[in-house]
Amino acid sequence: MKIDIVTLFPEMFDSPLSHSIMKRAIENDLLEVNMVNFRRFGSGKHQHVDDTPYGGGAGMLLKPEPIFQSIEEIQQRSPITNKRIILMDPAGKPFDQSMAEEFSKEEHLIFICGHYEGYDERIRSLVTDEVSLGDYVLTGGELASMVMMDAAVRLIPGVLGNEESAETDSHSSGLLEHPHYTRPAEYKGMTVPEVLMNGNHKLIEEWRHMESLKRTFERRPDMLEKRELTDQEKDWIKQ
């Protein structure tokens, strides 16, 4: 996958891209990340990228030209790839696991990271998606795009090793993950559930499914509204 980040602060991405799984994905040629600093396309001696809103009001808006020119430069460099052009915006569609799955299947993602009060509206005509990390306002789109990129890249086949498999992730099945235990069998008086130690895989699977469901019911009942429950699952919840 190819990712372009359109940002005023490319250095913010240095650390996340040079550690752990993202670093390995780049080294293994599963991921290529380019930075486009749109300050280069700012106007005047001071390369301004923002201006005051027509009609008055507080705050500055990102001007259209630097963003349009950044996207044109990327298009010229990679004309044939299938692209998603994603605008970071607290007023966008909330990001979730299914969006991460969609993004992970694309050949080329372009994240546009804004700052200041907002975007000149014409910038929206360039993009395929307007996405928010959540219902809060960050100082800019950089951190939001890092989170989205991380969630999508780990789903690209070959990026995670076997031990790090994404198949049992919380959210991938529509349920939260069940509890996990490793050695020791007892720690500070807290013990591992007997069922996990008796080697009966059918019982272990059933226990895990039930615990996933109970945890989801307690912590995220909203997730169950999107899911049809079996009769047995309904019984488990009642327990």
Ligand code: ADE
């Ligand atoms: N920029 C500022 N806040 C944001 C958010 N919540 N999501 C995406 N981009 C943002």
